Amino acid sequence: MIKQKNKKIVVIGGGTGTFSALRGLKKYPVDLTAIVTMMDSGGSSGRLRDELGVLPPGDIRQCLVALSSSSTLMRNLFNYRFPKGGLAGHTFGNIFLSALEKTTGDFKKALVETGKILRINGKVVPVTFDKTNLCVKLADGTTMVGEKHIDTSEGQRKRPKIIKAFLKPRAEANEDALNEIGQADFILIGPGDLYTSIIPNLLVDNVVDAIKKSKAKKIFVLNLMTKCGQTTRYKASDHIKDLEQYIGSNTLDLILINKKSPSEKTLKWYKRFSEEVVVDDLKESSYKITRKNLIKDVLIEKDKADNYRRSIIRHDPQKLAKTVIDLIS
Numbered sequence: 001m002i003k004q005k006n007k008k009i010v011v012i013g014g015g016t017g018t019f020s021a022l023r024g025l026k027k028y029p030v031d032l033t034a035i036v037t038m039m040d041s042g043g044s045s046g047r048l049r050d051e052l053g054v055l056p057p058g059d060i061r062q063c064l065v066a067l068s069s070s071s072t073l074m075r076n077l078f079n080y081r082f083p084k085g086g087l088a089g090h091t092f093g094n095i096f097l098s099a100l101e102k103t104t105g106d107f108k109k110a111l112v113e114t115g116k117i118l119r120i121n122g123k124v125v126p127v128t129f130d131k132t133n134l135c136v137k138l139a140d141g142t143t144m145v146g147e148k149h150i151d152t153s154e155g156q157r158k159r160p161k162i163i164k165a166f167l168k169p170r171a172e173a174n175e176d177a178l179n180e181i182g183q184a185d186f187i188l189i190g191p192g193d194l195y196t197s198i199i200p201n202l203l204v205d206n207v208v209d210a211i212k213k214s215k216a217k218k219i220f221v222l223n224l225m226t227k228c229g230q231t232t233r234y235k236a237s238d239h240i241k242d243l244e245q246y247i248g249s250n251t252l253d254l255i256l257i258n259k260k261s262p263s264e265k266t267l268k269w270y271k272r273f274s275e276e277v278v279v280d281d282l283k284e285s286s287y288k289i290t291r292k293n294l295i296k297d298v299l300i301e302k303d304k305a306d307n308y309r310r311s312i313i314r315h316d317p318q319k320l321a322k323t324v325i326d327l328i329s
Helices: 015-025 043-052 060-067 074-079 093-105 107-118 147-151 177-184 194-202 207-213 235-245 262-269 317-328
Strands: 007-011 030-038 122-127 134-140 142-144 162-170 186-190 219-223 254-258 289-293
Touching: 007 177, 015 030, 015 060, 015 147, 015 317, 030 060, 030 177, 043 093, 043 147, 060 074, 060 093, 060 107, 060 122, 074 093, 074 107, 093 107, 093 147, 093 194, 107 122, 122 177, 134 147, 134 194, 142 147, 142 235, 142 317, 147 194, 162 194, 162 207, 177 207, 194 207, 194 235, 207 235, 219 317, 254 317, 289 317
Parallel strands: 007 030, 007 186, 030 122, 186 219, 219 254, 254 289
Antiparallel strands: 134 142, 134 162
């Protein structure tokens, strides 16, 4: 009897959204690969990038931890953030990856060795090894340079709409990333901040071409909440419209969107930052729409050593993974 080959799922993104997707999907018998943005310029990653000349390790580290089958202690160690002193704000995992990159002279080698230590169930693949910056042009003609400036919500309530995103300098795709996309049965895009976790991957040379040529079904997971300065007052259709500027129309096959409203306490917290639930205004068209309760019921408490504002609700890894698995089955 010929053993049936596991379905290959490629997740494209970065940040906590991809972390949640990978945590849930790794528990199923699938061939799992994360293709990860490498344009982070803020926080611990940005400091290491500026001071040591290394590639930003933060999004990679989160994906490695998400796929880890190592002990809880090891996973917690790699996510440990130093609260004070000269290392304040840095995570152990970011420092470890950067030290390995400097030791080996090769980020890819550092990634492979860290994957062995964490015993990851799947692959983590940087979208590029080139050092580049995310830039956006706003509706008033100004240009913002650097992911850390684009990502921040503070003082951005009246920021003009983003009309174009690009990389400076241009970046060549990691061949491994293109190969993984080409071999995929399903490509999961998101969840994650549209302009700082998802679209940066699509700006790398040849990535969109590879996605279009791939025979994989393309699934887009919409965010739970809008992001001030990036997707202010965006409805679901606005997210898809902006995404299609880069990935092309008629590329997506399936859309996943949450149908459960967050608690009033949660909504009040987000309202302080001019953020709100992504309104479902989608109508059946060239893609199939699946609506499910995808919210994790537990509110996320921010690490006191973390100076960045983080979302307090996330996609539930188990709910999201089960929905994806049901769709691909």
